[in-house]
Amino acid sequence: xxTAQEEDTRRLRDLAERAGRELEEASAPExxxxxxxxxxxxxxxxxxxxxxxxxxxxxxxxxxxDVVFLDTGYHFEETIGTRDAVEAVMDVNVLTVxxxxxxxxxxxxxxxxxxxxxxxxxxxxRKVEPLERGLRDFDxxxxxxxxxxxxxxxxxxxxxxxxxxxxxxxxxxxRWTQDDVDAYVTEHGVLTNPLLTDGYAxxxxxxxxxxxxxxxxxxxxxxxxxxxxxxxxxx
Ligand code: SF4
Numbered sequence: 001x002x003t004a005q006e007e008d009t010r011r012l013r014d015l016a017e018r019a020g021r022e023l024e025e026a027s028a029p030e031x032x033x034x035x036x037x038x039x040x041x042x043x044x045x046x047x048x049x050x051x052x053x054x055x056x057x058x059x060x061x062x063x064x065x066d067v068v069f070l071d072t073g074y075h076f077e078e079t080i081g082t083r084d085a086v087e088a089v090m091d092v093n094v095l096t097v098x099x100x101x102x103x104x105x106x107x108x109x110x111x112x113x114x115x116x117x118x119x120x121x122x123x124x125x126r127k128v129e130p131l132e133r134g135l136r137d138f139d140x141x142x143x144x145x146x147x148x149x150x151x152x153x154x155x156x157x158x159x160x161x162x163x164x165x166x167x168x169x170x171x172x173x174x175r176w177t178q179d180d181v182d183a184y185v186t187e188h189g190v191l192t193n194p195l196l197t198d199g200y201a202x203x204x205x206x207x208x209x210x211x212x213x214x215x216x217x218x219x220x221x222x223x224x225x226x227x228x229x230x231x232x233x234x235x
Contacts, residue, residue, distance in 0.1 A: 009166050012139055016161040016168040023158050028057050028172040031158055035140055035170050036062035042139040044068050044095075046131070046233075049075075049082040050203045051192040052090060053184055054144045054173060059091045067092045068134040068141070072126040073103040074115070074205035082193045089191070097134035099126045115207045119223055123231040126205075131233055132165060140168035145234060148177050149202070150219040152229050178218070204231070 001009070015038070023031050035043050035058075044066040045058045058065045069083050087094040099106070106114060106125060114122040135141055145156045162169035173181070185192055195203050199211030201218040210221040219229065 012166070012168055013161045013163075016159055019159040019168075020157050020161075026158070028176070029061065031170060031172040032058050032061035032142065035142060035172075036065075039138075039140045039168070041066075042137075043142070044135070044138045044140075045092075045142045046070075046134070047083075047086070047144065048203065049079045049086065049193060050144070050196065051181070051185060052082070052086050052190050053181055054142055055086060055090060055092050056184075056188060056190045057172060058142060063091045065092050066138070067094045068131070069094055069096050070127055070130050070134065071096050071098050072130075072205050073099065074126070074207055076193075076195060076203065076206050076209075078194045079203060082191060085191050095134060097130045099130050101125065113207070115205065119208065119226055119228055120232065128232045135165060135167060138167065140170055142170040142172055143234070145171040145174055146176055146178075146181075147174055148218075150217045150229065152219075153234075 019034065023034060026034070040062075043062065045055050046068045047055050049069060055065070055067045058067075067086065071080070071083075083094060083096070086092065101109065106122075110121070111117070114125075141162075145153055147154050147156050156171050156174040158172065158174045159168065159170050184190065193200075193203055200209065200221060201212045201216075202222055203209055204222050208223050208226075210224055212218065212221045223229065
């Protein structure tokens with residue numbers, strides 16, 4: 001890394017740490033207005049297309065905001081349909097990022113159903129590495145992480161330094177509850193994935209996602225029975 005790059009990294013890290021303290025009590029629109037002001041086109045949103053809440057909030061702060069979507073090749077058709085609808089009707093620019101290899105090429109190299117045998121490697125190849133590429137042109141990215149989703153997300157900061165990617169990571173709805181999300185969706189008519197009304201509380205790739213049972217937390221249906229709770233995008 002050159003001295004100029006090191007300087008830039010230090011500046012972004014300091015900025016993230018200060019904003020994390022100052023914006024802890026700020027509303028989601030305030031956090032996203034700060035992001036739009038601070039980073040301009042170097043800011044993007046990532047979306048799993050479970051719903052378009054953060055994309056909607058961000059598009060109000062910055063019309064035409066870039067929305068990065070990782071098309072793993074294993075999504076439910078409802079998820080791809082939600083991505084298409086978001087692209088068609090919202091004031092955002094959807095950037096679809098694909099893994100280096102198709103599912104067929106991955107099967108040829110690693111054997112079929114890698115998600116059953118080594119889900120960490122599968123997530124790395126189909127999510128983690130593509131995200132690094134998808135975020136290459138940005139200094140800051142916003143996610144839809146919420147503290148109430150699962151114990152592993154209970155300490156999610158609203159703004160933090162993402163040391164792995166050397167970028168500012170923003171979670172504008174970290175303090176929201178599911179009720180807050182539902183109220184925002186209803187009030188603004190925000191697009192949601194139809195699977196949310198079919199028993200799925202958190203939606204990832206089809207082979208690794210099941211409906212949740214009564215009393216389970218929202219992410220209990222992800223990699224159920226495989227001892228895995230996160231894909232590596234947020235670890
Ligand atoms: Fe592979 Fe499952 Fe991870 Fe999707 S969620 S990338 S199918 S292991």
